[in-house]
Amino acid sequence: MARRHPASAALRAALEEQPDLAVLCTHHPAAHRELFGADRMIQLPIAENAMLGMATGMALTGRRVLVNVARAAFLFSAFDPLVNQATKWRYLTDGQFRVPLAIRALTRGGEHLGAQHEHVPHAMLAQVPGLVVAVPGSPNSAAGLLAAALRHPDPVVVLESPALFAPGWESLPEPEPSPAALPFGVPNRVTDGRDVTLIGIGNTVRTVLGAATALAGRGRAAQVVDLRTAAPLDVALLAELVSATGCAVLVDEAPPACSLMHSVAYQLVAAGAVPPDRVRVVSGAACPAPVNPGLQAVLAPDVPAVVDAALGALGAPTLTKGSV
Amino acid sequence: MARRHPASAALRAALEEQPDLAVLCTHHPAAHRELFGADRMIQLPIAENAMLGMATGMALTGRRVLVNVARAAFLFSAFDPLVNQATKWRYLTDGQFRVPLAIRALTRGGEHLGAQHEHVPHAMLAQVPGLVVAVPGSPNSAAGLLAAALRHPDPVVVLESPALFAPGWESLPEPEPSPAALPFGVPNRVTDGRDVTLIGIGNTVRTVLGAATALAGRGRAAQVVDLRTAAPLDVALLAELVSATGCAVLVDEAPPACSLMHSVAYQLVAAGAVPPDRVRVVSGAACPAPVNPGLQAVLAPDVPAVVDAALGALGAPTLTKGSV
Amino acid sequence: MTGAELIAAYRTMCLIRIFEEEVLGMTAAGLVPGFVHPCTGHEAVAAGVLAGRLPEEWVVSYYRCHGHALACGSDPLAVLREILTRRGGLCGGKGGSMHLADRANRFLGASSIVAAQLPISAGVALNEQRAGDGRAVVVFCGDGALGAGVAYETLTTARHLGLPLLVVCEDNGWQDHTPSPEVTSLSPAELVAGLGVGHREVDGNDVTEVARAAGELLADCRAGAGPRVLVARTYLRDFHAQSGPDVPVEYRPADEVDRWRRRDPLDVAANALVALGVDPAPVRASVAEEVARVAVVALATPEPEPASATTAVAVAGWAGSA
Amino acid sequence: MTGAELIAAYRTMCLIRIFEEEVLGMTAAGLVPGFVHPCTGHEAVAAGVLAGRLPEEWVVSYYRCHGHALACGSDPLAVLREILTRRGGLCGGKGGSMHLADRANRFLGASSIVAAQLPISAGVALNEQRAGDGRAVVVFCGDGALGAGVAYETLTTARHLGLPLLVVCEDNGWQDHTPSPEVTSLSPAELVAGLGVGHREVDGNDVTEVARAAGELLADCRAGAGPRVLVARTYLRDFHAQSGPDVPVEYRPADEVDRWRRRDPLDVAANALVALGVDPAPVRASVAEEVARVAVVALATPEPEPASATTAVAVAGWAGSA
């Protein structure tokens, strides 16, 4: 029998532990509604704005809510309740109320659904004060961050790559030893290595792991770090890790302008963790997602680009892109 | 008689020049509807989602549209048409269509309307590929960027500080010599100075001008730069400007995580325009806007903080905050 | 309404009116940060509807919220301090006039984003439906709010789920500078009827009528009959939002303003009291005294501690990104 | 419909059906990137409605758009190339199956965000109203789309402004895995009636009936009578979205599926032709031949140039932020 996805297991455990946890979405399988009750597994029309607004009202008055908005693409239809309601009510009321609300939303990865469906909004969301933006890079990380989201007293968005759930997910690289709840803001040192630190988040965790292997083949030992969350982020801890190598490549799927990795790179340099000529940021193109896979491959940072950047940062001769 | 605001004049000129220009909002004064016609000055219900969607449809089929969404706060109610429609249709159709659409939206500045009404979303919006994010720092700049927006063939958001329109706007510092259309992406060197470059955008243009004056009083000559647009941004040109002083303070009203100024600071350092110990970024607090003016003052970067940062970057003894 | 209930409702209306006049005076004196959306003219809606809510029932509001907070039983001093954004205000000076909230009185809060409070209240109603204790939820909105898609999403969903939600639409015929008929062809009642949601349309300036209708609709909600809408036709005496010393010019037709002035809800209620042989004057006078006292204390209250600016963003100890 | 019109409509329906079957085969073979939302079962809606639109009238669609593009006159080869995301596809391989667009045939495009195409089409209708040349705009949506607030905003605004907009709701009773009655109490026709928008509800599997009703509604729109809604009751033969070799398991009740299968729109139209003494078989056969030819050519078409990935983000020469 197929192994249950650790994120599904995490959700199920939370549903069993917390009788006041409700899940809102446009469709629940009948079996789930029976198992946990239609008063907890709530089905709504294609009305994401009201869905997230209702979830906020539920969370404000004693329940914990998970909104499965399906895709981050549809979260844009609920941006007012996200930006102006769920993440503001605690502050507006000076802490009289809290909003224990988690949102699961798929990003981009192997589906080829085009510019409207595929988004990588972690930097955008990290600009919202108080919002936790979790971006798992592996199945266990999806479970661990979801488990933490389902215990957190404030709104959390979990941005999940579809690649973490596609057939074959069992054989994806797994930097997290267990699916247990993960702390927010604490970067994970996945592998140790003295030459260069490769920093990824979400899909680019797999990219940097691939690059680390390629670099090992060229005699370079990479320390690999998964940020896990775009916000919060313990930059001091990250700076400590990076100081060990004094050389860093930060890899972001999102466009460069106002990106997470630009922000982190600046902070690492400012902290003196790494000199500027030993840092590289590899970003996604400032371009929507095309459906054609070949076109899409042009946009995302890939292993050769990261290896190249690492060799550049190390002052070594770089590869021609594609030669790894 | 009171002088007409240059941004109003710019809009009026565009309405006179371009008979296909329409303006959508929830209210037009009767006089405007009569002057330009109800088929151009279109009044809609409080339904920002449909408003921006309709504007997109109009722009796709031959008209130019200005959406006066009133406040950036209400743009979150129209985020799907902004992020998934207006800024995607050109790409989705491989250039068969274009969307000449401008949006005016008020941000934060002197109004004290609280966490739901006051937003500074330039970094968030700069993550949307192809979207021009204009952030005027003065009345003429508001006019010049609006004029450019009303000629641009793609979506533009003009984020306007209410402070630029409040009574007394005539006596605000005015870095732009004229209200003529401004190019997107070209930072404006407002004043020259050899010691340190102070970089602002929007409201922080006034802050850095104030800091420049304070620094002059301490014998330090500041070069002041107004970025004008968060996207696009000619970073190479900016790097050239900054190289002249080799020292930079970047001032952003928005929270630091994934901020514009972090991104720019990283790029300046990476370009070698300035060594990392000679750069400072002063950001807004990662906090919603409170209504109380004293509380709000805590959050925004102010002149003493910028002066302090500049002195720090210059290796000079810093002030105690508040002593300028 | 019994005589005692009418006296209590009249008292609430006087409290709201005199309080709002105090606030308007302070606004004109430049003492109130931000915009004030006075509810003068709407007093019978707040007083009439909330006369019938149970103290354990949640109330949700919009930016025009002072009257709702007062009618929920919030301490006028704490409300005024919040509007002035002083220490001891309901929300520590963070929320201000448009975002009053008072957990102790089950006043959930107010949204300054038009219509956003509607789905929030539906979420609260979902919780109440599950609790099964026969409690309803009351949410207020303007007539312009019904133009927003999320109002429709809320009404249709509340109907489908049979939520115990009373939506009170304070239909003053205007949405900011725009007369509602300029942007919609459907009156609130037509719209709600079209969506198949049970409703009543009443003279919102007659507190007795409001209270009677609201009481019936609340009983429906509590009995599990699903959501209800009360459309209360009313009018703002002081339009629409005020800020600083410049009182906005009246842009509504003079005859319309006059017609409504002649049906001031406080006069309507006072007349009803007189008909019952009760003299309204002492009620009003005692409230006026109370508000005057509160005003003095509120104005003497210091500003909040600057350090509180960044508290309550998230749970304490949360490591915000630097 | 005249005999000639019926033959033409039947031809369109055959084209859509056979084309979609080809696409489904290619999908199962792993040749189509992304998801395909086939419109098999809905053919009479596209063919019937678009039989009556004027070539200069804009059409707007949603992700289930193949049939709409073909019925607008788009070149099947260019459509298929786009679905396969090959060179020469309508949108250069960027838009794919869910986002077909063809300016030359006034097919404005398709949104894969549910209901987002509705306000866009209303904006187009505003332009047409201003132009005053008596043109209408046609927009298609699913029944689930009517749950979205923006659908309501569009309908109420279109009504208020009297826009020449025909909304065609392809009511297949389901929204992805959810039967529509599970999430709404209002049928599309009830809802539209409630909002006071003129409409007709028809058997969406009968192309004659669809064409007649659409023709009348389009005439209303063109005459300035305001927006109209056509609710076409129909059913998807191949549900809901397909991707790769795993054909999704049927989760709809077997009897429901069966009942609708027995009223296949192509059979209904073929029977109508037979009743007129026309043999439908040659029509279908010629279309089948055409589609087969197109499929071969499409499959032989190369992938797009990688360098085209980043074109058409914005006007050429725009300095994207580095």
Ligand SMILES: Cc1ncc(C[n+]2csc(CCOP(=O)(O)OP(=O)(O)O)c2C)c(N)n1
């Ligand atoms: C989403 C949104 N759009 C616009 C506004 C600006 N605005 C504030 S009040 C108002 C009018 C609301 O009218 P109505 O709902 O009738 O309430 P009233 O003010 O008349 O009590 C508008 C447009 C807003 N606050 N939120």
Ligand SMILES: Cc1ncc(C[n+]2csc(CCOP(=O)(O)OP(=O)(O)O)c2C)c(N)n1
């Ligand atoms: C805003 C938004 N939310 C959710 C989705 C996911 N989704 C795609 S199709 C669909 C069902 C739509 O049903 P309906 O409108 O009836 O059209 P049908 O697919 O039946 O033709 C859903 C929920 C989406 N595309 N957009």
Ligand SMILES: [Mg+2]
């Ligand atoms: Mg109103």
Ligand SMILES: [Mg+2]
């Ligand atoms: Mg459907």
